Amino acid sequence: MASILPQVRGFAEAVAPHAEVCTDSALLAERGRDYWGVGGVASALVRPRSCQTIAPIVALAAAHGVAIVPRGGASNCSGGMLPAPGQVLLDLSGLNRILDIDAQRRCARVEPGVINADLQTATAPYGLCFSPDPVSAPLSTVAGNIIENAGGPHALKYGVTYNHVLSVEVVLPDGSVRTFAADDEGPDLLGLFIGSEGTLGIITEATVALRPVAAVTHSLMGAFATARAAADTIAAIIATGVVPAALEWLDRAGIAGLEQFYDTGYPLDADSIVLIDVDGTAAEVRRDQAVVERVLRQRATEVRIAETADDRAALWFGRLNAPNSVVQSGKGFFIGDVTVPRDRIPEMQEAIQATAERHRDGLLFIAVCGHAGDGDLHPTTFFDKDNPLAPGALVAANNEIIDAALRLGGTITGEHGVGTEKIEFMSKRFTPVEIAAQRAVKAAFDPAGLLNPGVMLPVRAAGEPDTPVFGAAVYDALTGRLPHNTSAALTTGGNTDISVNLGNLSLVVGAEATVASVGSFLREHGASCAAIPPTGGERTVGALVATAAGAERDAIRHALLGIDVAIIDGGRPARFGAETRKDVAGYDVKRLFVGAHGAYGALVALIFTITVQVADI
Numbered sequence: 001m002a003s004i005l006p007q008v009r010g011f012a013e014a015v016a017p018h019a020e021v022c023t024d025s026a027l028l029a030e031r032g033r034d035y036w037g038v039g040g041v042a043s044a045l046v047r048p049r050s051c052q053t054i055a056p057i058v059a060l061a062a063a064h065g066v067a068i069v070p071r072g073g074a075s076n077c078s079g080g081m082l083p084a085p086g087q088v089l090l091d092l093s094g095l096n097r098i099l100d101i102d103a104q105r106r107c108a109r110v111e112p113g114v115i116n117a118d119l120q121t122a123t124a125p126y127g128l129c130f131s132p133d134p135v136s137a138p139l140s141t142v143a144g145n146i147i148e149n150a151g152g153p154h155a156l157k158y159g160v161t162y163n164h165v166l167s168v169e170v171v172l173p174d175g176s177v178r179t180f181a182a183d184d185e186g187p188d189l190l191g192l193f194i195g196s197e198g199t200l201g202i203i204t205e206a207t208v209a210l211r212p213v214a215a216v217t218h219s220l221m222g223a224f225a226t227a228r229a230a231a232d233t234i235a236a237i238i239a240t241g242v243v244p245a246a247l248e249w250l251d252r253a254g255i256a257g258l259e260q261f262y263d264t265g266y267p268l269d270a271d272s273i274v275l276i277d278v279d280g281t282a283a284e285v286r287r288d289q290a291v292v293e294r295v296l297r298q299r300a301t302e303v304r305i306a307e308t309a310d311d312r313a314a315l316w317f318g319r320l321n322a323p324n325s326v327v328q329s330g331k332g333f334f335i336g337d338v339t340v341p342r343d344r345i346p347e348m349q350e351a352i353q354a355t356a357e358r359h360r361d362g363l364l365f366i367a368v369c370g371h372a373g374d375g376d377l378h379p380t381t382f383f384d385k386d387n388p389l390a391p392g393a394l395v396a397a398n399n400e401i402i403d404a405a406l407r408l409g410g411t412i413t414g415e416h417g418v419g420t421e422k423i424e425f426m427s428k429r430f431t432p433v434e435i436a437a438q439r440a441v442k443a444a445f446d447p448a449g450l451l452n453p454g455v456m457l458p459v460r461a462a463g464e465p466d467t468p469v470f471g472a473a474v475y476d477a478l479t480g481r482l483p484h485n486t487s488a489a490l491t492t493g494g495n496t497d498i499s500v501n502l503g504n505l506s507l508v509v510g511a512e513a514t515v516a517s518v519g520s521f522l523r524e525h526g527a528s529c530a531a532i533p534p535t536g537g538e539r540t541v542g543a544l545v546a547t548a549a550g551a552e553r554d555a556i557r558h559a560l561l562g563i564d565v566a567i568i569d570g571g572r573p574a575r576f577g578a579e580t581r582k583d584v585a586g587y588d589v590k591r592l593f594v595g596a597h598g599a600y601g602a603l604v605a606l607i608f609t610i611t612v613q614v615a616d617i
Contacts, residue, residue: 059175078419112143149195191591214279235503247373254367264318340410362393376414440471488598491542511542
C-alpha cells in the first residue's frame with residue numbers, strides 16, 4: 001500500500017472494518033475492465049462486507065476526498081466504469097442475495113449484485129419474471145439494469161427497467177441513506193435516479209415489480225427485399241393495435257456477418273429480416289398472430305412461424321447469440337447504440353452502410369441489429385486489429401453514425417448509456433441550457449463530484465448558463481424541503497396543439513390543451529392514453545402533469561416520453577425526452593416536472609405513449 005496516494009491509504013485503513021480492501025495490481029486490472037475489455041486501474045478495490053456497510057464506506061470516502069467507481073456485473077457497453085489511479089473501485093458483485101419474492105404482490109426485493117438471469121430463474125417457479133431482459137442478462141446485475149435503465153427485446157410491450165422498479169434504497173455520495181419510491185409524492189426522484197449511470201448514488205437494495213410469464217408465446221419472421229418495406233411493415237403492425245412482445249431487426253450485412261461465425265438459418269438474399277414475438281393467453285395469441293401474419297404475408301418475401309419451444313429457439317438463435325459471436329470472432333469490434341423514430345430506420349440503415357463504404361479501407365463491415373419496435377439500433381463495426389487505418393476509421397464512422405441519428409430526429413443512446421464513450425456527443429444532443437440543468441442535478445446529489453467521476457456530463461462549455469434556482473429546487477426535493485409555490489406558473493406559451501403518430505404510438509400535446517380536448521382527439525383516432533384521465537376535462541394537460549398525485553401521477557409516470565419546458569432560471573426553452581421510446585442520454589430530467597407544481601419551470605408541451613384498439617381481422 002506504500003505506493004498509493006496518502007488519501008487513498010488513509011481511506012483504506014479506515015474502511016477495513018467495513019470491507020475487504022485489495023491493492024493487488026493484477027486483480028485491480030482484471031476487475032477494472034468490463035466484458036468488452038474497456039476499463040482502467042484504480043488504486044484500491046473495496047468489497048463491502050454487507051449492504052449495511054456501504055453507507056459508512058461512502059461516508060469515509062467523502063471524508064478522505066476519495067472518488068468511488070461502483071462495479072456490478074461489468075457488462076456495460078459505453079465505458080461507464082473507468083477507474084483511475086487515486087480512485088477506489090467499489091465491487092458490489094458479491095452482494096447478490098435475493099431477499100424476498102412476494103408472489104402475491106408480484107415483487108422481489110434484492111441486493112444490488114443479483115444477476116438478472118438468476119432473478120429470472122428464482123421467479124420462474126412462481127410463474128413470474130422480471131420484465132427487463134437485456135441480452136446481457138447472464139452478466140448484468142439488477143442494480144446495473146436500474147442505473148442504466150436497461151431495455152431488451154421485450155421492452156416494446158412491457159417497458160424498460162423504469163417501468164418495473166418500485167423502490168430503491170440508495171447511499172448518497174455523502175454517506176446518507178435515502179429511499180426513492182414510485183409512489184412518492186412530488187417530483188419523481190426515483191425516475192431521475194434510474195438511468196443515472198452510477199453518478200448520483202449507490203443502490204443497496206431494490207424492490208422490483210414482477211409480471212406473470214405469458215401462458216403462450218409464438219414467434220414469426222418476415223424477410224424483406226428492402227429496409228423500407230420492413231420498416232413500413234413494422235409501422236403497419238403497430239398501427240393495427242397489436243403490440244408485439246418483441247420486434248427485432250437484422251440487416252443484410254448483419255445476416256451475412258453472423259453467417260461467417262455460425263449457421264443462423266436466416267435467408268441470405270433478404271435485405272432485412274424482422275423477428276416478432278406475440279404472447280398472452282391462447283386466445284390473445286391466436287388473435288394477435290393472425291393480425292401480424294396477415295400484415296407480413298401482404299408485404300414480406302418470406303414468412304416463417306414458430307410455435308413450439310424448439311422452433312422458437314431456432315428462429316431466435318442467430319439474433320440472441322449475436323453478442324457472443326462478436327466476441328468469439330477474433331476481430332476487432334465496436335457495438336454502437338442509437339435510436340431513431342421507427343419510420344426513420346431505413347434512412348438510418350442507409351446512412352450506416354454509406355459510412356461503412358466510405359471507410360472500407362479501415363473497416364471490414366458494419367452489421368445492424370436492434371429493437372425495431374423501439375427504433376433502437378446497434379450498428380456493430382468489425383475491423384482487423386492489425387490494420388493501422390482501423391482506429392481512425394472507427395472513430396470517424398462512429399461520429400458519422402451519431403450525427404445521422406441526430407439528423408433523423410433520434411438520440412445518441414437508447415439503452416447502453418453515455419458513459420465515457422458518448423460524452424463528446426452530449427453537446428450535440430442537448431443545448432447548453434439542457435446540459436446546465438443536468439449539471440445542476442449532479443451538483444445537488446454530489447457537490448464534491450466523487451461518485452463515478454468523468455461519466456456522462458461533458459466539460460462545461462463557455463456558453464453554458466448557470467441554473468441556480470433549478471439546482472436549489474433539486475436539492476430541496478432531495479432533502480424533502482421542496483415547497484409548493486402557489487404562484488409558480490405551471491404552463492406557458494399558449495400551446496394547445498394536438499397531434500398523434502399511430503405508427504409510433506406517440507402523442508404530442510400543447511401544455512395548455514385541455515384534458516377534454518385531448519380525450520376527444522384520441523377517441524376520434526381510435527387511441528387512448530393512460531395519462532389522460534376521463535374526468536377533469538377543463539384542466540390543462542400541463543396542470544395535470546405539474547400537480548399530479550396518487551393514481552394520476554402513477555399513470556403519467558409510465559406514459560410520459562418527453563417535455564418541452566421553460567426552465568425556471570430565465571424561462572429558457574429546453575426539451576427533455578423525445579418521441580423515441582428508448583432514450584438514456586443524460587439524466588432523465590423530465591421526471592422532475594411530474595408533480596413539482598412549477599418548481600423547475602413551466603410546461604410548454606408534452607409527449608406521451610398511447611395505445612390503439614386492435615383491428616379486426
